[in-house]
Amino acid sequence: xxxxxxxxxxxxxxxxxxxxxxxxxxxxxxxxxxxxxxxxxxxxxxxxxxxxxxxxxxxxxxxxxxxxxxxxxxxxxxxxxxxxxxxxxxxxxxxxxxxxxxxxxxxxxxxxxxxxxxxxxxxxxxxxxxxxxxxxxxxxxxxxxxxxxxxxxxxxxxxxxxxxxxxxxxxxxxxxxxxxxxxxxxxxxxxxxxxxxxxxxxxxxxxxxxxxxxxxxxxxxxxxxxxxxxxxxxxxxxxxxxxxxxxxxxxxxxxxxxxxxxxxxxxxxxxxxxxxxxxxxxxxxxxxxxxxxxxxxxxxxxxxxxxxxxxxxxxxxxxxxxxxxx
Amino acid sequence: xxxxxxxxxxxxxxxxxxxxxxxxxxxxxxxxxxxxxxxxxxxxxxxxxxxxxxxxxxxxxxxxxxxxxxxxxxxxxxxxxxxxxxxxxxxxxxxxxxxxxxxxxxxxxxxxxxxxxxxxxxxxxxxxxxxxxxxxxxxxxxxxxxxxxxxxxxxxxxxxxxxxxxxxxxxxxxxxxxxxxxxxxxxxxxxxxxxxxxxxxxxxxxxxxxxxxxxxxxxxxxxxxxxxxxxxxxxxxxxxxxxxxxxxxxxxxxxxxxxxxxxxxxxxxxxxxxxxxxxxxxxxxxxxxxxxxxxxxxxxxxxxxxxxxxxxxxxxxxxxxxxxxxxxxxxxxxxxxxxxxxxxxxxxxxxxxxxxxxxxxxxxxxxxxxxxxxxxxxxxxxxxxxxxxxxxxxxxxxxxxxxxxxxxxxxxxxxxxxxxxxxxxxxxxxxxxxxxxxxxxxxxxxxxxxxxxxxxxxxxxxxxxxxxxxxxxxxxxxxxxxxxxxxxxxxxxxxxxxxxxxxxxxxxxxxxxxxxxxxxxxxxxxxxxxxxxxxxxxxxxxxxxxxxxxxxxx
Numbered sequence: 001x002x003x004x005x006x007x008x009x010x011x012x013x014x015x016x017x018x019x020x021x022x023x024x025x026x027x028x029x030x031x032x033x034x035x036x037x038x039x040x041x042x043x044x045x046x047x048x049x050x051x052x053x054x055x056x057x058x059x060x061x062x063x064x065x066x067x068x069x070x071x072x073x074x075x076x077x078x079x080x081x082x083x084x085x086x087x088x089x090x091x092x093x094x095x096x097x098x099x100x101x102x103x104x105x106x107x108x109x110x111x112x113x114x115x116x117x118x119x120x121x122x123x124x125x126x127x128x129x130x131x132x133x134x135x136x137x138x139x140x141x142x143x144x145x146x147x148x149x150x151x152x153x154x155x156x157x158x159x160x161x162x163x164x165x166x167x168x169x170x171x172x173x174x175x176x177x178x179x180x181x182x183x184x185x186x187x188x189x190x191x192x193x194x195x196x197x198x199x200x201x202x203x204x205x206x207x208x209x210x211x212x213x214x215x216x217x218x219x220x221x222x223x224x225x226x227x228x229x230x231x232x233x234x235x236x237x238x239x240x241x242x243x244x245x246x247x248x249x250x251x252x253x254x255x256x257x258x259x260x261x262x263x264x265x266x267x268x269x270x271x272x273x274x275x276x277x278x279x280x281x282x283x284x285x286x287x288x289x290x291x292x293x294x295x296x297x298x299x300x301x302x303x304x305x306x307x308x309x310x311x312x313x314x315x316x317x318x319x320x321x322x323x324x325x326x
Numbered sequence: 327x328x329x330x331x332x333x334x335x336x337x338x339x340x341x342x343x344x345x346x347x348x349x350x351x352x353x354x355x356x357x358x359x360x361x362x363x364x365x366x367x368x369x370x371x372x373x374x375x376x377x378x379x380x381x382x383x384x385x386x387x388x389x390x391x392x393x394x395x396x397x398x399x400x401x402x403x404x405x406x407x408x409x410x411x412x413x414x415x416x417x418x419x420x421x422x423x424x425x426x427x428x429x430x431x432x433x434x435x436x437x438x439x440x441x442x443x444x445x446x447x448x449x450x451x452x453x454x455x456x457x458x459x460x461x462x463x464x465x466x467x468x469x470x471x472x473x474x475x476x477x478x479x480x481x482x483x484x485x486x487x488x489x490x491x492x493x494x495x496x497x498x499x500x501x502x503x504x505x506x507x508x509x510x511x512x513x514x515x516x517x518x519x520x521x522x523x524x525x526x527x528x529x530x531x532x533x534x535x536x537x538x539x540x541x542x543x544x545x546x547x548x549x550x551x552x553x554x555x556x557x558x559x560x561x562x563x564x565x566x567x568x569x570x571x572x573x574x575x576x577x578x579x580x581x582x583x584x585x586x587x588x589x590x591x592x593x594x595x596x597x598x599x600x601x602x603x604x605x606x607x608x609x610x611x612x613x614x615x616x617x618x619x620x621x622x623x624x625x626x627x628x629x630x631x632x633x634x635x636x637x638x639x640x641x642x643x644x645x646x647x648x649x650x651x652x653x654x655x656x657x658x659x660x661x662x663x664x665x666x667x668x669x670x671x672x673x674x675x676x677x678x679x680x681x682x683x684x685x686x687x688x689x690x691x692x693x694x695x696x697x698x699x700x701x702x703x704x705x706x707x708x709x710x711x712x713x714x715x716x717x718x719x720x721x722x723x724x725x726x727x728x729x730x731x732x733x734x735x736x737x738x739x740x741x742x743x744x745x746x747x748x749x750x751x752x753x754x755x756x757x758x759x760x761x762x763x764x765x766x767x768x769x770x771x772x773x774x775x776x777x778x779x780x781x782x783x784x785x786x787x788x789x790x791x792x793x794x795x796x797x798x799x800x801x802x803x804x805x806x807x808x809x810x811x812x813x814x815x816x817x818x819x820x821x822x823x824x825x826x827x828x829x830x831x832x833x834x835x836x837x838x839x840x841x842x843x844x845x846x847x848x849x850x851x852x853x854x855x856x857x858x859x860x861x862x863x864x865x866x867x868x869x870x871x872x873x874x875x876x877x878x879x880x
Contacts, residue, residue, distance in 0.1 A: 053717050056879055089709055089714040091709065092490070092640055093640050102639075106715070107718055132597050137595065150714075
């Protein structure tokens, strides 16, 4: 059974004069889900996040967290949301424990409970050993962990994390991924923006792709793949590179998009993209073998989030002039 | 051309701010000359009018150089280091001398352009008659040039040590005040001494400041000059001291400009609680336990404003042990001053000791307030902390109250620490009780005003360094700038104009209360309190409006 929706936006629009930063964004995220919020720079991700945490007022539309309006019920949403911006926001000459104590007090966590919460969040984020270090002396990865601990202090239902894996080394990135999965297991709802798409694809239940302020795709990774998988990338592996040119010429006669054909002499591979179905692909393979090409493998290149993102953004770019003219 | 000169000087000159500054500067000088320009065919044979203009122009230029010259170099190297462009410069084929030389010429160039802009006004004074080109104008411009060199060298040297640009500004302005004002103090205390060696030493110390040299150049004698007993050529003395100091500072800074500048380990984060027993005991004794900056602090209490505690914990200089050290020095100084005066053969009276105490307090307030308050809001915006504060349940008023209180307490401590000096005066001269009470009230008004002005300025800036420099400029202009009118009293400005301007100046008000020489003829209180009260309310209103603007969703 699907859990209750925790974050809901309906026709969320933000305009700066004539410039539309966000255009009628409607998404729903349920409890325990992780939403990967992706888009190029200036797509409207941070605008959406800032509206959700009450830092921006929408021009139109509604954003709700836990049933509370993000613009009107600011007091309630502040307790429900934990926000980790892309900047750390540290203070000089302050130790990590003092830093967390300050934010604990700012969130009005009772003194009797605060030490326990500080210890718990530091343990969860793997930052317990940093307690006496000064915040200005922390490395980027350490700051991300402490930032996450700060976000978790008041035990929020919803976590909004802006680029949590940005600048992390591979080990730290894997650890951050595990932490986020643990948080989702604990029932937290997460909205995560990132430019590292392979990372997101490993943890997200849902993905929202935004470009130019418009929501271009929204749903589970599989749903998005199905939407964008109208063109398939096929790889033909030959035994020797002698037949590369003739294979490419033959494939060119069989598909519409001749420009998509590329060859790699070092790999002895011909790649092409096509919108043909299984029957069409079987015909291409049959004609290749019939012409005497020694095909060792004929396979479809699997599509990942990065490909889906590129496909969606390319489509958006292609339709941009039409949108402008309309 | 050295690319650094091109970037620093031409880059600075391209800004609207620089253009506005130059335009305002020329306008002020033009007005000054026009006021005194002979309106009829009668020529002032004594040259008094030209001398009056020269004096005001000279002190105005001195104040401008004192304020502007340290600001650019103080942030120059530290900003390059923070932006990591210094690494690129040091890795380029440029050597340390061309980097430093470029920066120095870039900064000095801007000041020299301002001085050149003042030449028409100086030329007009010569035309008016009575001003000597060689012995007066050249001397004045020589002193100003040396000041610019000395302050630029000082700023660059401090910048090579400082961790942040605002701390570089604080330290530089503090050193400027120490060098230019505090160096005058020892001579004032030893006027009556019959030991000639003591006079010689204190006069040598005075040569560190350009003020006596400038007074000599404008034909005004000197502060606390004792007639024929001090035949010192202050201009020559200052020239030597400033050149020696400049050369030393430039050499020292050049020595520091290499990769060692980046060779700083991250702070280890040691806590006293985890040190050996001997170290723990020693630190507890030295810091009286509570003031140990490395002790493990407790959790913020339920009745305490968390912002207040955060502000105390995050300030390097504002931390308790530093404040206690400063308070200790203030107590000793304020007690020592009247004691030293009482020990001499002649009791100097409330006016002399009071003047020294008032100037001490004013210098402390002007120096400390921007240093404590200029980063209150700009610092948060610069680090990204403001956004984090906004999403906490803390109200805007609670944030503001916590921030203001974090400055009020140290300022209050400072004021209280200087009170023992007044107490000694009251003990010696009981009739001075009311005067001292009024002086203290004036100082409280000044402290509140300085705090509110600095906090308001802080709310308009996104960078603490810019807020710090602006706050110092505004406060120094307010307190010292208006004193230029007092310098030209009776000649350039009439008694009523001088009194009207002095009513806005808290330093003048306090000096008039204790009847300091030159101020005893003005009645500035309670008008000054009323003006200060209104200004405080205006600042508070602006500050509240800015906080509302900054905290509301955009």
